[in-house]
Amino acid sequence: MDIFIAIVQILDSTIRLSVPLLLACLAGLFSERAGVFDIGLEGKMLVGAFAGAAAASVMHSALLGLGMAILISVAFAMIHGFASITHRGNQIVSGVAINFIAAGSTIILGQAWFSQGGRTPALQPGERFEGIILPGANAVREVPILGPIYSELLSGHSILVYFAFAMVPFAWWVLFRTRFGLRLRAVGENPAAVDTAGISVAWLRYRALICTGVLTGVAGAYLSMVQNGGFVKDMTAGKGYIALAALIFAKWKPVNAMFACLLFGFLDAAAIRLQGSPLPIVGKVPVQFMQAMPYVLTVILLAGFIGKAIPPRAGGVPYVKER
Amino acid sequence: MSTPYAKLPAWADYGLIPLINLSVAFIVAGFVVMLVGENPFRAAVILVEGAFGKGTGIAFTLFYATTFIFTGLSVAVAAHCGLFNIGTEGQAYIAGLGVAVVCLTFDTTLPWWLTFPLAIVAAAAVGALWALIPAYLQAKRGSHIVITTIMFNFIAASIMVFLLVGPLKPAGSQAPQTRNFLAGAELPKLNWIIELFGAKIRSAPLNVCFLLALVMAFLVWLLIWRTKLGYEMRTYGHSPKAARYAGISETRIIIIAMMISGALAGMMTLNPVMGDQHNVAIDFVSGAGFVGIAVALMGRLHPVGIVLAAILFGMLYQGGAELAFEMPAISRDMIVIIQGLVILFAGALEHMFRPYVQALFASFSPRSVGMEAVKGKGA
Numbered sequence: 001m002d003i004f005i006a007i008v009q010i011l012d013s014t015i016r017l018s019v020p021l022l023l024a025c026l027a028g029l030f031s032e033r034a035g036v037f038d039i040g041l042e043g044k045m046l047v048g049a050f051a052g053a054a055a056a057s058v059m060h061s062a063l064l065g066l067g068m069a070i071l072i073s074v075a076f077a078m079i080h081g082f083a084s085i086t087h088r089g090n091q092i093v094s095g096v097a098i099n100f101i102a103a104g105s106t107i108i109l110g111q112a113w114f115s116q117g118g119r120t121p122a123l124q125p126g127e128r129f130e131g132i133i134l135p136g137a138n139a140v141r142e143v144p145i146l147g148p149i150y151s152e153l154l155s156g157h158s159i160l161v162y163f164a165f166a167m168v169p170f171a172w173w174v175l176f177r178t179r180f181g182l183r184l185r186a187v188g189e190n191p192a193a194v195d196t197a198g199i200s201v202a203w204l205r206y207r208a209l210i211c212t213g214v215l216t217g218v219a220g221a222y223l224s225m226v227q228n229g230g231f232v233k234d235m236t237a238g239k240g241y242i243a244l245a246a247l248i249f250a251k252w253k254p255v256n257a258m259f260a261c262l263l264f265g266f267l268d269a270a271a272i273r274l275q276g277s278p279l280p281i282v283g284k285v286p287v288q289f290m291q292a293m294p295y296v297l298t299v300i301l302l303a304g305f306i307g308k309a310i311p312p313r314a315g316g317v318p319y320v321k322e323r
Numbered sequence: 324m325s326t327p328y329a330k331l332p333a334w335a336d337y338g339l340i341p342l343i344n345l346s347v348a349f350i351v352a353g354f355v356v357m358l359v360g361e362n363p364f365r366a367a368v369i370l371v372e373g374a375f376g377k378g379t380g381i382a383f384t385l386f387y388a389t390t391f392i393f394t395g396l397s398v399a400v401a402a403h404c405g406l407f408n409i410g411t412e413g414q415a416y417i418a419g420l421g422v423a424v425v426c427l428t429f430d431t432t433l434p435w436w437l438t439f440p441l442a443i444v445a446a447a448a449v450g451a452l453w454a455l456i457p458a459y460l461q462a463k464r465g466s467h468i469v470i471t472t473i474m475f476n477f478i479a480a481s482i483m484v485f486l487l488v489g490p491l492k493p494a495g496s497q498a499p500q501t502r503n504f505l506a507g508a509e510l511p512k513l514n515w516i517i518e519l520f521g522a523k524i525r526s527a528p529l530n531v532c533f534l535l536a537l538v539m540a541f542l543v544w545l546l547i548w549r550t551k552l553g554y555e556m557r558t559y560g561h562s563p564k565a566a567r568y569a570g571i572s573e574t575r576i577i578i579i580a581m582m583i584s585g586a587l588a589g590m591m592t593l594n595p596v597m598g599d600q601h602n603v604a605i606d607f608v609s610g611a612g613f614v615g616i617a618v619a620l621m622g623r624l625h626p627v628g629i630v631l632a633a634i635l636f637g638m639l640y641q642g643g644a645e646l647a648f649e650m651p652a653i654s655r656d657m658i659v660i661i662q663g664l665v666i667l668f669a670g671a672l673e674h675m676f677r678p679y680v681q682a683l684f685a686s687f688s689p690r691s692v693g694m695e696a697v698k699g700k701g702a
Contacts, residue, residue, distance in 0.1 A: 037469075039409075039469070039473075079667075082672075083667065083671035083672050084671065087671070087672050087674060087675050088674070089670070089671030089672055089673065089674070090407075090670060090671055091671075092407055092409070092469050093407075093616075093620070093666060093670035093671045094667065094670070094671035094672075096409065096613070096616060096666055096670075097663045097664070097666035097667035097670065097671055098663070098667075099663070100613070100617075100659050100660070100662050100663025100666060101660055101663035101664060101667065102663075103656070103659050103663075104656045104657065104658070104659030104660030104661075104662070104663060105355065105660050107654065107656040107659075108355065108359060108652075108653065108654065108656055108657055108660060109358070109359065111359075111652065111654060112358070112359035112360065112652045118654075118656075238477060241473055241474075241477065244470065244473070245470075245474060248470060286485050286489075288481040288482070288484050288485040289481070289485070291481050292477065292478050292481035292482070295474040295475075295477045295478050295481075296474075296478060298470070298474050299456075299460070299466075299471055299474045299475070299478075302460060302464070302466035302467070302470060302471055302474075303460050303464050303466055304464050304465075304466070311467070
């Protein structure tokens with residue numbers, strides 16, 4: 001029974017840890033499917049986290065914080081769009097720039113506004129998103145097996161967790177069942193064809209980037225307003241890059257993205273849980289090994305040893321209407 | 324990348340437009356300084372004085388510049404071949420392993436002038452090998468080099484943390500770093516050069532790596548513009564199709580360019596490790612690899628430009644430290660913003676102001692613009 005409880009706990013933290021990855025991964029899905037590479041997921045999450053925590057603590061409202069996180073994150077996505085769509089700059093260079101501007105400005109502004117060494121003030125109850133107890137969770141807690149699964153694993157998460165998982169089918173529906181999604185995917189494969197059909201490539205890509213900005217904003221807000229009660233400098237700590245890895249691992253598909261993020265979240269949760277304690281068969285596994293796993297797996301996938309990851313064909317190429 | 328616009332005179336192309344881009348980056352940075360309630364002009368004065376006002380400041384500026392010359396050259400060599408090496412950070416970090424092994428083995432027996440060449444070879448070799456795998460995967464398997472090098476940055480960081488909290492840490496020590504090197508692995512300082520000009524230096528880590536960096540800058544110039552290999556690299560960077568048609572082996576050129584890039588990134592390690600800290604510690608690269616991207620873009624991928632850009636960033640680092648003393652609202656992270664803005668305006672938005680400049684030139688002398696065919700001399 002102890003092992004069962006431990007497994008439920010690891011899975012519970014897997015869910016919590018994979019949510020920001022999932023949101024960022026879906027964000028990347030929209031922009032990359034539209035043919036815009038986005039290395040700047042990390043930076044957009046970071047500004048989202050900062051703006052969310054800062055606004056929530058100043059305006060004493062979690063919802064206003066979330067709104068501000070989305071707004072600022074979308075603004076950064078628009079900078080990326082301005083550079084890489086309007087001015088046809090190098091998308092990777094632009095993404096790298098956004099990451100630096102985000103990393104520096106969140107610390108500088110945080111220090112200037114709150115004077116707490118780059119942190120924002122600790123969020124009070126009501127300024128952050130609390131866990132939601134699903135109906136009947138407390139009643140079934142004593143039921144063997146299913147009780148803990150329902151009350152520990154599924155219940156008690158914040159609204160943003162449920163939002164993230166609801167976004168998976170929604171993103172699938174938008175991308176594969178709507179006209180907007182069809183055009184968005186087309187613009188990532190063959191923008192000239194979309195242009196010939198009389199649809200603006202630039203405007204379509206901008207809309208894709210707005211979706212990206214919204215989702216990275218929510219991801220950032222989750223980090224600073226759910227997982228942590230306030231903003232801490234560099235709190236994304238490479239999650240944007242892991243999300244990028246997950247996106248490749250998922251071969252640019254929403255449902256796969258969820259499983260990839262859950263896998264990477266699980267590795268993270270297991271690394272935290274197993275710190276120092278030996279595993280059966282393999283013995284003691286260094287924490288760093290578990291932390292490096294997502295990257296190693298992605299490289300192996302990219303090398304074509306586990307299936308083949310084929311990116312959208314027009315990805316990374318600015319669209320030029322006439323030569 | 325061919326430019327879609329008409330031709331400008333060379334001085335405008337290589338001087339004016341980068342200058343405009345840079346100025347805009349610094350003006351935006353000025354607004355950020357204003358946003359935190361400080362005077363941007365006073366900040367600029369403190370910054371420049373902190374970097375060049377005293378002998379010690381100059382020495383520190385050049386010490387930081389040394390590191391950035393290496394990483395800037397590393398990014399530039401790959402970029403000439405059309406490859407974006409974002410993995411400079413990781414290649415430098417893992418090269419610390421090579422330097423550590425050489426220094427820990429020989430620092431008791433050999434003098435520095437024997438340890439140094441060995442360490443150079445070790446650093447370059449480890450950096451090159453770390454770049455080899457992404458290069459091979461790009462060339463043979465078509466995996467995007469940007470993604471693989473990012474992944475390799477994280478893998479390198481994990482390996483180094485694992486080694487520095489474990490096998491490389493001396494027994495009984497708590498700090499995650501190697502033991503301090505002895506005299507045999509300490510590089511001589513170059514501060515006397517600045518003292519020749521009458522300036523006083525208290526203690527600054529400027530060391531012989533600065534000279535090595537300048538030599539490397541010259542060698543990179545030689546490689547890119549004066550050798551067949553460099554010509555092939557530039558051809559491939561300009562048009563992979565043309566290179567293939569000319570019989571240049573894609574695999575060979577990608578792997579060689581990335582290994583040179585990795586070797587240069589690895590050599591960066593020598594400067595802070597053997598010249599300053601005398602040990603290998605966690606996160607000793609601290610973002611210098613990423614600064615290299617900004618330096619390379621700002622220097623327009625030319626070694627002379629890179630050396631100048633590296634000195635500018637050295638100035639920002641040294642002056643930024645002084646700035647943090649004088650203006651408590653501003654910390655060194657201001658540099659990170661400036662770095663980002665430079666990458667944005669000198670890199671991604673590099674053509675933003677070009678049409679306006681061209682319109683301006685056209686209004687002065689209509690014949691200079693539009694009449695000639697595009698000669699395709701893009702960045």
